Amino acid sequence: MSFSHQTMFPVLRNILRLCFSFFILTGCVQIVQAQTKKPKFKVIAFYTGKNDQAHISYVHEANQFFPKMAAENNFTYEATTDWSKLNAQFLSDYQVVLFLDTRPEVPEQRADFQKYMENGGAWMGFHFAAFALTPSAFNQDWDWYHEKFLGSGQYASNTWRPTSAILRVEDHKNPATKNLPDTFRASPNEWYRWEHDLRKNADIKILISIDSTSFPLGTGPKKHEIWHSGYYPVVWTNKNYKMLYLNMGHNDIDYEGKTNKTLSHTFDNKVQNQLVVDGLLWLGTGKK
Known part of the structure; x- marks a missing residue:
């Protein structure tokens, strides 16, 4: 059986049309599925973004970083400076709450949180x-939060200037740290020391601390702003809650030159970002 060119070309044309229509239809279905895919969880971030330029710079950076991570990992991210939304009705729609820089000050907001x-x-x-x-402007007047929940008590001191540190992972079993190396270099940060020794708190699980190879840590100019020894936890969780505290979140700023230019970036660090994203995925989908 043979076909002439006149009869074969219309047949091929129809086949190509059918194939093209199939690919278009398949692509549309995939787009619709992507658009209607239910997010794994919803995140709401609260922040103030005032006073310290280093914290303001970090918050702006965070509000660019987290939407990208949300798109890549199928969760939603919203951020607000309206702390009045920290109430039971509003929070009921979210699985994870972020405090990017400060804490609530209103008693009702604290109680609902x-x-x-x-x-x-x-x-x-x-x-x-x-x-x-x-x-100070942030008195220790919330015992549940600072004493029980965080376990750290009051702020005691910090390093200065913001500098990078070598961090040591103390627990690889937690989902937030399971993909991290034993040690890694963190982004520059102002590192905090706390009133309480978290090692003595049975409810607190320290995940990451400053490695001794970091010392001396800080450049001063004041002598007490440079740490030469000691134990300093920087990431921990409370076994009674689904929570994770990270001491990171203070960019280096050109104060001396009076330009207020950002000199370092918290989220410009692949390993540290792994910690943040894995921690967030654990909080959004896992158990305490």
């Missing part, structure tokens, strides 16, 4: 979110 955590909610806090010092 405590209930949220006690009822199985999840939390990740950065750097200044754990700060408390009496007397």
Whole structure:
């Protein structure tokens, strides 16, 4: 059986049309599926973004970093400076709460956040979110948060200038640290020392601390701003809650030159970012 060119070309043309239509239809279905795919969890980040330029710089960076991570890992991310939304009704729609820089000051907001955590909610806090010092603009006037939840008590001191540190992973079993090397270099940061020794708190599991190879840590100019020895936890969790605190979150700023230019970036660090993302995925989908 033979075909002439006149009869074969229309047949081929129809086959090509059918194939093209099939690919277009398949592509549309895939796009619709991607657009309607249910997110794994929802994240709401609270922040203040005032006063310290180093914290403001970090917050702006965080609000660029987390939406990208949300798109790559199928969760949603929203951020707000409206702390009045820290209430039971609003929080009920989110699986993870982030404190990017500060903490709530209103008693009702504090009470609702405590209930949220006690009822199985999840939390990740950065750097200044754990700060408390009496007397200051952030007095230690929230015992549940600073004494029980974080376990750290008040702020005691810090390094200066913001410098990088070698960090040691103390527990590879936690989902936040399972993919990290034994040690890694962190982004430049202002490192905090705390009132309480977290090693003595049975509820606290220290995940990462400053490795001794980091010393001396800090450049001064004041002598007490340079650490030469000691034990300093920088990432930990409380066994009674789905929570993770990370001391990172303070960019280096050109204060001396009076340009306020950002000299370092918290999220410009692949290994450290792995910690943040794995920790967030654990909080959003795992158990305490």
